[in-house]
Amino acid sequence: MGRFPASLVMNQHFLWVILVITHLAAALFSRGYYHFDEHFQVLEFLQWKLGRTPTEAMPWELTEAMRPWTHPLLFYPLEWASHHFLSLSPFTKTALHRLVPALLALLAIHRLQRDKSSGLLFLYTILFFLPFLDARISSEIIGGETLALAFAWDERPQGRFKGHVVVGALLGLASVIRFHLWIMVGGLALFHVLQQDFRRVGGLALGATAVLVLAVFIDRWGYNTWTFVPWNYLHQNLLLHKSSQWGISPWYAYVTMLVVNTAYLPGIVILVALLWQWWKRPLSKLTLMTVPFVAIHLVVGHKELRFLFPMVYFLPLCLFALWEDTKDIRAAKSIAYVFITLDLLLLIPTSLHDANPYIGLYQILRDNPRLHGATLCYQGENPLRPGNLAISYYLGDLGLQATRLPEDKIPSGLVIMDRLGAYLQLRDEARCQLLGQRYSAWAINALANMLQAKPRARLKMWSLWSCP
Numbered sequence: 001m002g003r004f005p006a007s008l009v010m011n012q013h014f015l016w017v018i019l020v021i022t023h024l025a026a027a028l029f030s031r032g033y034y035h036f037d038e039h040f041q042v043l044e045f046l047q048w049k050l051g052r053t054p055t056e057a058m059p060w061e062l063t064e065a066m067r068p069w070t071h072p073l074l075f076y077p078l079e080w081a082s083h084h085f086l087s088l089s090p091f092t093k094t095a096l097h098r099l100v101p102a103l104l105a106l107l108a109i110h111r112l113q114r115d116k117s118s119g120l121l122f123l124y125t126i127l128f129f130l131p132f133l134d135a136r137i138s139s140e141i142i143g144g145e146t147l148a149l150a151f152a153w154d155e156r157p158q159g160r161f162k163g164h165v166v167v168g169a170l171l172g173l174a175s176v177i178r179f180h181l182w183i184m185v186g187g188l189a190l191f192h193v194l195q196q197d198f199r200r201v202g203g204l205a206l207g208a209t210a211v212l213v214l215a216v217f218i219d220r221w222g223y224n225t226w227t228f229v230p231w232n233y234l235h236q237n238l239l240l241h242k243s244s245q246w247g248i249s250p251w252y253a254y255v256t257m258l259v260v261n262t263a264y265l266p267g268i269v270i271l272v273a274l275l276w277q278w279w280k281r282p283l284s285k286l287t288l289m290t291v292p293f294v295a296i297h298l299v300v301g302h303k304e305l306r307f308l309f310p311m312v313y314f315l316p317l318c319l320f321a322l323w324e325d326t327k328d329i330r331a332a333k334s335i336a337y338v339f340i341t342l343d344l345l346l347l348i349p350t351s352l353h354d355a356n357p358y359i360g361l362y363q364i365l366r367d368n369p370r371l372h373g374a375t376l377c378y379q380g381e382n383p384l385r386p387g388n389l390a391i392s393y394y395l396g397d398l399g400l401q402a403t404r405l406p407e408d409k410i411p412s413g414l415v416i417m418d419r420l421g422a423y424l425q426l427r428d429e430a431r432c433q434l435l436g437q438r439y440s441a442w443a444i445n446a447l448a449n450m451l452q453a454k455p456r457a458r459l460k461m462w463s464l465w466s467c468p
Helices: 012-029 036-049 076-086 090-113 118-126 130-134 139-154 161-177 179-194 198-223 229-239 242-246 253-261 265-280 285-299 305-326 330-352 359-367 420-429 441-450 453-458
Strands: 375-378 401-404 413-419 433-437 460-467
Touching (some): 012 090, 012 118, 090 118, 090 139, 118 330, 139 161, 161 198, 179 229, 229 242, 253 265, 265 330, 305 330
Antiparallel strands (some): 433 460
């Protein structure tokens, strides 16, 4: 294999320092949840299990028993200890929770990069969205990390049968945490069948089956009744089409999502790297795992970019292979330098960015005792009930209420505004006291000066005020 450009190759120890720093920074400072399910089907499930949230306040997935308890079980010990004797703040607990996927990601990267070029480690280090995603406690991320670990250990050409069983257990665990990953596991097994490595296939099957059986007992503990969660999930989403209620998108929607959410050029390069991998290496293990996974998600009507997050740990492998095949082309070098520059510019801001826009509001409300028991007047979405479900984990014991503020009414009491225009109006009136806002004052003022009046009124950002 050729070498990565000399000017871009760094000392591996230095790259690992950067990788660890960005992942720890994201775990500590990138607060909140990327998607509704990451919070309500993990943290709120644990609240229910500890008896702190009634069943009627829970998402419908609880009563249908369609989410595996193996996933929230990872975070149950800390929640149990805090509930009984530690009394930790929910923000402290979630910071500790985020260390779990961050450290698991570092382990997976270490195994995937082991004995390979420093150029591959360089790609894992600079890919700007990786630390942010690795700080999420979602099933897509933790399942993907577990799958990546299994993939890395499965790369060994020889091994004892018990080693294959361990890899199979990891594959089973990944698929229990995120059911969609059975597709990728099937692709990996198909690769070994084509290689006629039936001994390895048997070990993988044994390990995966053992974990699947164990998961049934874990779900019995979680739901307090015997149930088979994978069937419940398939029944609700495939037979009853419950997932379609959240919207239907055309097959090509993932292309737009990928490009727009990765600052365009990085997303285009990633897409080209995937297509190149599939075309040049059609029978490779990586291709057999990812092509069916992507194809099935293209066919399913409801589409969200997060469904493809488990593939993120394989993207640097595809990018590095693309570079190895095209490094002698002048245009490829130019695109590579732009790709790297954009990633480096976005790496730190993305790693430190809150995943949820209202998480700062929740911390202000919790840390200010005089606001406990208050009624929050809001415009637009009720921040205390996203998806019409209460944020019990952060605010359940504070006695907060919320009421909608009519557009034509003069704000009074505890008020949250969700538009930049409303923030500027209250600031200029000097009648209300500002208690907090999503962005710093200098950033808001700079943004306001850049925008005209009409877009300014539409731009979303929250600000919390106390008005007489």
